[in-house]
Amino acid sequence: MTAGDWPQVEAIYREGIDTGHATFEAAPPDWADFDAGKLPVGRLVAVDDGAILGWTALTPISARPVYRGVVEHSVYVGELARGHSVGRLLVSALIEAAEDAGIWTIQSSIFPENLASLALHTRLGFREIGRRERIALMTYGPLAGRWRDTLLIERRSASDPLS
Known part of the structure; x- marks a missing residue:
């Protein structure tokens, strides 16, 4: 993912936000803030004929060195690409890139209502x-004013230092 990808990435991010089941954020950040908050590894896009279908990114969970191998991930698939294995391909590639970078724990928080994301992540370990x-x-959309639950999920690498 590069700055040149941002317009399409941002549009997919906005589609996810519009579902009300992807994030507590009411709007995507600008590229500079997004870029500053994400790790270089794991910034992946799925592309078909020049169109970005989905994306992933990793965020460190802490600046403390003891947590250097633990990240939170995001995965967003464009509305028209949902249900076509784009999420599976992206998250599988993300896992491989994270493991190659020495990351041993990938975590995320998912709304319980986001059944497709939960099923995808369960299939991938x-x-x-x-x-x-x-x-x-929740501050926006049809669920504005409602307190929301999230499910904390994680995947431990086979190279987990605690194994």
Whole structure:
């Protein structure tokens, strides 16, 4: 993913936001803020005939060195590409890139209503490790004003230093 990809990436991000089941964020950041907050590894796009179909990115969970191998990931698939294995291809490639970079834990928070994302992650070796009840207040869309739960999921690498 590059700055040149940002217009298409941002549009897919906005589509995810519009579902009300992808993020608590009400709008995508600008490229500079997105770029500053993401790791260089794991910035992937799925492309078909020049059109970006989906994307992934990794964010460190902490600046503390002890957490250097633990990240949070994002995966977004464009509306027209959903249900065509784009998410599976992206997350599989993300896992491979993360492991090659020495990352041993990938985590994410997913709304319980996002059944497709939960199923995808389960198929790729993620497990639910907890439910965060009423963790944050939704500020936009049809669920604005509602406190939302999220499910915390993680995937541990086969090269997990604790294995």
